[in-house]
Amino acid sequence: MTGTVILADELPRTDEAPKGQAIAAAPGAGLSRVDVPKGLWTQCPKCQATVYQKALEENLYVCPEPKCGYHHRIPARIRIQQLVDPDTFEEFLPDLASTDPLKFKDRMSYQDRLREAREKTQETEAIVVGKAFIRGRPTILGVMNPFFIMASMGAVVGEKVTAAVERATDENIPIVIVTASGGARMQEGMVSLAQMAKTSAAIARLDDAGGLYIVLMTDPTTAGVAASFASLGDVHLAEPGSMIGFAGPRVIENTIKATLPEGFQSAEFMLQHGFIDRIVHRSALRTEIARIIDYAGK
Numbered sequence: 222m223t224g225t226v227i228l229a230d231e232l233p234r235t236d237e238a239p240k241g242q243a244i245a246a247a248p249g250a251g252l253s254r255v256d257v258p259k260g261l262w263t264q265c266p267k268c269q270a271t272v273y274q275k276a277l278e279e280n281l282y283v284c285p286e287p288k289c290g291y292h293h294r295i296p297a298r299i300r301i302q303q304l305v306d307p308d309t310f311e312e313f314l315p316d317l318a319s320t321d322p323l324k325f326k327d328r329m330s331y332q333d334r335l336r337e338a339r340e341k342t343q344e345t346e347a348i349v350v351g352k353a354f355i356r357g358r359p360t361i362l363g364v365m366n367p368f369f370i371m372a373s374m375g376a377v378v379g380e381k382v383t384a385a386v387e388r389a390t391d392e393n394i395p396i397v398i399v400t401a402s403g404g405a406r407m408q409e410g411m412v413s414l415a416q417m418a419k420t421s422a423a424i425a426r427l428d429d430a431g432g433l434y435i436v437l438m439t440d441p442t443t444a445g446v447a448a449s450f451a452s453l454g455d456v457h458l459a460e461p462g463s464m465i466g467f468a469g470p471r472v473i474e475n476t477i478k479a480t481l482p483e484g485f486q487s488a489e490f491m492l493q494h495g496f497i498d499r500i501v502h503r504s505a506l507r508t509e510i511a512r513i514i515d516y517a518g519k
């Protein structure tokens with residue numbers, strides 16, 4: 222696919238999930254305010270404008286300032302509401318939870334870190350997977366949650382991604398994975414690195430079976446996730462302004478002893494260099510995903 226930027230959706234939003242009320246009713250509703258928004262007003266990290274919280278919610282957590290359009294990070298449940306047809310999401314493997322294979326402890330024990338993340342997000346792990354309809358098309362969906370230990374990939378994330386890919390293969394329906402990750406979960410050491418191979422192998426089998434795999438990269442998609450299942454799609458979409466890359470810019474500069482170009486590791490830079498196919502405004506994602514599914518004849 223040629224590099225293109227898809228701007229805001231031209232279609233009416235009548236079939237979107239109802240806004241405020243649906244968000245409040247969603248499982249783990251409290252986490253809708255984890256990132257952004259505590260209180261009535263929020264300051265946009267990009268344009269510094271003070272934005273009325275409700276206006277931000279109604280605008281899919283995209284900054285409504287005309288020249289800004291900053292895409293806030295959002296929890297998995299809100300992403301799902303924004304993407305799928307109302308009341309069609311059926312989650313699978315909701316209770317799969319990390320063990321602590323290395324009995325790892327840094328500033329705090331891994332067990333405590335997991336407990337804290339679960340309390341904060343009301344999720345058991347850093348990805349939610351299930352089956353849903355997107356504009357009427359049956360789809361397997363995986364959505365990472367950037368608020369759960371930076372959506373790092375341990376054994377559970379690897380297993381859920383693999384299960385989702387296998388389900389898409391078995392049912393012969395498309396799969397969409399929304400990525401946002403700090404990479405492999407260091408508290409699981411080698412076990413987390415093995416997930417890169419495991420997820421990649423499942424995707425190879427999906428590919429052999431002629432399946433369709435769409436990746437939506439959101440801010441940030443980095444490290445072990447960027448280097449495995451996030452980069453193996455048939456089509457790669459990204460939200461505007463997302464940070465996409467492997468190692469951080471400072472590490473790279475120190476390693477190669479050179480200054481990196483401006484905007485390096487932005488979605489826009491990645492589009493120019495052929496690493497992703499399209500940048501899509503959040504409000505246009507459903508339409509664009511449905512269009513790709515139709516285009517692929519799935």
Ligand SMILES: [Zn+2]
Nearest residue numbers: 265268284289
């Ligand atoms: Zn802004």
